[in-house]
Amino acid sequence: MPGMSIRLENVGIAVRDLEATIAFFTDLGLTVLGRDEVSGEWADTAVGLDGNHARIAMLQTPDGQGRIELFEYLHPDAIETDPTLPHEIGMHRIAFAVDDIEASLAIAARHGCVPLRGVANYENIYKLSYLRGPSGIIVMLAEDLRKS
The missing domain is CATH 3.10.180.10 (2,3-Dihydroxybiphenyl 1,2-Dioxygenase, domain 1)
Structure with a gap:
């Protein structure tokens, strides 16, 4: 159509x-x-x-x-499942562009949410990090380094 x-x-x-x-x-x-x-x-x-x-x-x-x-x-009662892994088929993650990834990660840490592995630098274009948010939600934070 x-x-x-x-x-x-x-x-x-x-x-x-x-x-x-x-x-x-x-x-x-x-x-x-x-x-x-x-x-x-x-x-x-x-x-x-x-x-x-x-x-x-x-x-x-x-x-x-x-x-x-x-x-x-x-x-009905919610059904607990194993948290989704980054390579599993299905709903994967929610991603947010942030101005300051370190400040955003500090906020997440106050909620007990830390990066799965760390902060990556993609070709000096983005700093990226996946973290496990509330209820096991995978949250990606991305800071555009070209805006700095």
Whole structure:
């Protein structure tokens, strides 16, 4: 369908602890646009899960372009899984461009989140680091060195 309009609305992430995850992302600089608790037939139909009942929060990047929706399931019980590894098929990571990767990593560390291995320098263009965020979310932080 040529000419069909499409844009990314948000990335949804199921989390173990909504408040801790909100604190992590807001400390990194995102803002909370809203919170809600969802359930009922419409939620069951939209998600494809009977008895769907969750607390949700929508967060936005400072430029207004990126959004993530966090949800903590109240029913059915959330299913714990092994944290995703960087080379596994499926939802991989969420990435953020940051002005200062060291300052961002210090904020993440206050939440107990540290780089998987360290900070890499990609051809003096980017400093990059993957870290394990709340609920095992892989978060990539990238500082564009060309802006310095």
